[in-house]
Amino acid sequence: MSRDLSPREARDRFLSRRKQENTEKTVRSYQNRLTRFVHWAEEEGIESMSELNGWDLDEYRAAREAADLAPTTLRGQLMAVKQLLDYCASIDVVDHQLPKKINIPTLSKDEESNDTKLDPDDANALLSFYRSSNEMFGRPEHVFLEIAWHTGARMSGIRALDLGDFDPDRQTLEFRHRPPTRLKNKDDGERVVGISKPVVKAIRTYVARERFDKRDDEGREPLFVGRQGRPSDTTFRAWSYLGTQPCRVIQCPHGERRETCDYTRRNHGSKCPSSRSPHAIRTGSITWQLLQGLSIEIVAARVNATANTIRRHYYRATERDEFEELRSEYTLKLDIENYD
Structure with missing residues (x-):
């Protein structure tokens, strides 16, 4: 019935x-x-x-x-x-x-693709600023941007990282599916991603200087920790929007003064026309990784997406020859400082 x-x-x-x-x-x-x-x-x-x-x-x-x-x-x-x-x-x-x-x-294909992304030139300028700033180096906004840009991971994957998933000696981050923190593709989304030495240095500084020594509700030790434990999605989005505002590097392109602009406040960062969401960072990162010469297959494995999805949504270099296959060791040197 x-x-x-x-x-x-x-x-x-x-x-x-x-x-x-x-x-x-x-x-x-x-x-x-x-x-x-x-x-x-x-x-x-x-x-x-x-x-x-x-x-x-x-x-x-x-x-x-x-x-x-x-x-x-x-x-x-x-x-x-x-x-x-x-x-x-x-x-x-x-x-x-x-x-x-x-x-x-x-x-x-044009309608399917989301062209709103963090441009590699902007990512380069922002990360160069953070890496040279005594005040901002190792702050959550900086380290979130480092990880999001250099791994191309989804926000949910970065939020799910525990302290033990960071291996500074091997230069890796391990993404694992451990509900209630979930990866989009669950167990199939688990992977180890290589990161460069500058990214390792930024994470180490955050852990030593900024990270609260707290556990989450499951007794785990999150990599990113706030006063109340593992930060919420809202907090990660705030770091993303505030951390990508161009007025940190250049004069505001919208004619505002950073000292008086409402968009520099935590709950208003998303209203800045030039700030970028975690997804926009991921989109820019994937495009950048492809343009650095990594094959679609390598990028797909790093960011937990299928090669077909990469081709459909992120593959912008349609007039270039097919990217050559690179050794996996190259990803340990993949860094915005080498952006060309």
């Missing part, structure tokens, strides 16, 4: 399943996208998922298109609804043919 769920109940049940398999960030993304669908369904008087038909799904797409969304945003919102419908079909809440009736837009 089939079950009956309201759109809101279906969303909540779907999210409870996702919490067992995905990171908190991914679950929040699903929640944000599906809540729009729930509000629309409730406004349309749809009380049961079993009422939905192809016409309704096309109407929802039209409503979202009317919101003038970016192509990638529209596709993401509709894909989330399709995944919800796939889940509902698997538990006999909706007809098994219904998920096929949602029309997911096909994007061009």
Whole structure:
């Protein structure tokens, strides 16, 4: 016998399943996208998922298109609804043919790619500033940027790092999946990534001078630690936005004075038009690593992505010859100081 769920109940049940398999960030993304669908369904008087038909799904797409969304945003919102419908079909809440009736837009390669990234020239200027600053060297903003840029890791992976995952002698960081700190691809995302000596020096300074000697709720020793233990995603984003503001290096490109600009405050850093999110750092890092001559396969292994994903979203050097395969030892010398 089939079950009956309201759109809101279906969303909540779907999210409870996702919490067992995905990171908190991914679950929040699903929640944000599906809540729009729930509000629309409730406004349309749809009380049961079993009422939905192809016409309704096309109407929802039209409503979202009317919101003038970016192509990638529209596709993401509709894909989330399709995944919800796939889940509902698997538990006999909706007809098994219904998920096929949602029309997911096909994007061009340019539309799929996110061009908002930390530019290598800007990363070079910022990291040169931090490395030469007595005041800022080894501060959380600096060390987060060092790790994010030189490993291309996702924010969730950097947050999951424990003190023991840093091996200064081997010049490595080990990314491990240990719930409740999760890697995007779980056990398949585990890897050891080589880092350069300047990055090691920055991390060592942070550990010696800035890191609080605390454990998290699971008794682990996080690499990054605040007064309350392992920092939240919000804290990491604040470090990212504040740490990439160009006014640390040059005159503000927007005509503001750093001393009086509201965007230099912790909770307002994201409003700076030139600051960059952790994902934008990752995007810039992957592109930079490719341009330094690392093969797509090596970069994919370092950043925990497939080679196809790298080609689709990050491979900007389309007019260059295929990058030559390099020895893995090269990654131990991969550093922004060698940026050319």
